[in-house]
Amino acid sequence: MTTTLEPPAETEELPPQAATEDEDIPVPPGSARRLLGELLGPHRRRISIAMLAILLQQAAQQSGPLLVAIAMDQGIPALREHRAGPLVAVIGAYLACAALSTVLQRSFIRLSGRINQDILLTLRGRIFRHAQRLSLDFHERYTSGRIISRATSDVDALRELLNEGLQEILTVCLSVCYISVVLLVMDWRLGLAALVSFLPMYLIIRSFRRRSLKVYRRSRTAVASVIVRFTETMNGIRPVQAFRREAANEAAFDTANRSSATATADGLLEMARYVFLSRAAANVWIAGVVVLGAVLVIEGGMALGVMTAFVLYLRRLYDPIDHLAMFLNSYQSAAAALEKIAGLMAHEPTVGEPERPAELPAATGQGREVSFEGVRFAYRTGKEVLPTFDLRLPAGRTTAVVGATGAGKSTLAKLLARFYDPTSGRILLDGVDLRELSGAELRRGVVMVTQESFLFSGTVAENIGVGRPDATRAEIEQAAREIGAYEFIAALPDGFDTDVRKRGGRISAGQRQLVAFARALLADPAVLILDEATSSLDVPGEQAVQHAMQTVLAGRTAVIIAHRLSTVEIADRVLVMDQGRIVEDGTPAALISGEGHFAGLHQAWRDSLV
Secondary structure (H helix, E strand, C coil): CCCCCCCCCCCCCCCCCCCCCCCCCCCCHHHHHHHHHHHHHHHHHHHHCCCHHHHHHHHHHHCCCHHHHHHHHHHHHHHHHHCCHHHHHHHHHHHHHHHHHHHHHHHHHHHHHHHHHHHHHHHHHHHHHHHHCCCHHHHHHCCHHHHHHHHHHHHHHHHHHHHHHHHHHHHHHHHHHHHHHHHHHHHHHHHHHHCCCCCHHHHHHHHHHHHHHHHHHHHHHHHHHHHHHHHHHHHHHHHHHHCCCCCCCCCCHHHHHHHHHHHHHHHHHHHHHHHHHHHHHHHHHHHHHHHHHHHHHCCCCHHHHHHHHHHHHHHHHHCCCCHHHHEEEEEEEHHHHHHHHHHHHHCHHHHHHHHCECCCCCCCCCCCEEEEEEEEEECCCEEEEEEEEEEEEEEEEEEEEEECCCHHHHHHHHCCCCCCCCCEEEEEEEEEEEEHCCCHHHHHHHHEEECCCCCCEHHHHHHHHHHHHCCHHHHHHHHHHHHCCCCHHHCCCCHHHHHHHHHHHHCCCCHHHHHHHHHHHHHHCCCEECCCCCCCCHHHHHHHHHHHHHHHHHHCCCEEEEEEEEHHHHCCCCEEEEEEEEEEEEEEHHHHHHHCCHHHHHHHHHHHHC
């Protein structure tokens, strides 16, 4: 039997700043505009070429009604006089403009498509790299589902705008500019009457933008909540099924899903409202301009061909209203998505890289000395976990840290691994402040093995090789042999080339822990942190891991966060923590012979063996 030092908990010392399930990542003012500039900046030259192509394409396309007017007022009268030249010239010009418009539009679509895909490719890569850079406190505060939402649904919203809406808005804006100038040139009176309609259209668009932006912000948050619910349920499918949580999780998912559906429906209703109002305004204005134009034609103040061209241009001016509505719909969704992404990208790691990294002294092969000097630590919004804390761990010694849940054991380990920086004080590795070391230098010197040894999808060899990516196959196999994992790996269907699948689900918990130890041995760190590395194992698995621990700890400075007394026995020194303070410190034998907390636990363990 094995006696634990404390009741195992799923999570020790949960950071009190953990966000609520519906809390989203804050967005600093102006971050969306900065991100957009950074994404577009490298493509300025190609964007300029694409803009030139669409400018020329619109010029060619909007020449059609003007050529119709010329044909009616000049070409047809000339044909009656048996002169076909003017009409043939107009027809040729019309066909040439149509062909040029087609070629230029194809060039624009092809070039803008490449620009769009390059931007999205860059953005996804930046999100992934930035998410990996963010410190542990960020990932403990915000669920992985929100980050997944940023890289998937939010990027998809931008893709829809770039692929479908960008050409529409450029076409609408350019056609409005071209047509406005042409209308004023053809007849300034009718032109002014037509352009006055822009005032009610502007008010309608402004109202739609304000109302829909709020809706789409709510929609992006609701979509993220759906992804969070789904991701958490699938990642925790074992406890969900074990504790019959299906109905409760389904109810929570249904609530999030309905909120998302409601937000999406509200967006569609806002678009429908916009389309109705804009169409009504356009039709009323067109009718009024046509009546005014008819009066001018009857009075001889305007040619019939000019009037015909005017009506054609008016239809072209107002027909893109539906396209504009679709663009505004995509734009508002994309603007909200860009805002969410910008909030993630603007979040800087709390554990940053030093401006001038220091180097560690040359390794002696016997680990490195660790010192905590005046260290205090509190989570962002929580109470102080470690009061003023001083500790020296000699090089090459193994120290076990025990204590009740919430005593500060895992926090101490996370500070040593520099997942967090202390609120005050400093942590030294051979006299060098951890904050002065580059991330690569620190990870070469300090490695942490956790209770749940995470294995990536891939082969056993690839998972061991994570410890040192440049290791040869022979070095990987030798590490497994020294740990005692070679036999079970060789017995797998494909040996070291066996795919362990998601989270290492193809092998047992004890085998995953042995792979993790082989990975740590291959990395060859000077300081090794074992955070409850055996607390979830059965007795046979624990015995195999205990043997591996003795191998991997040799010649290193080690800190063991321990739940089990059998793990503590291999340590040179034991620290008993309570409320962030060390209340007992000594060798296992000295503490056992005393009358303190550790002695009581050891006696309980001996009694359980009888």
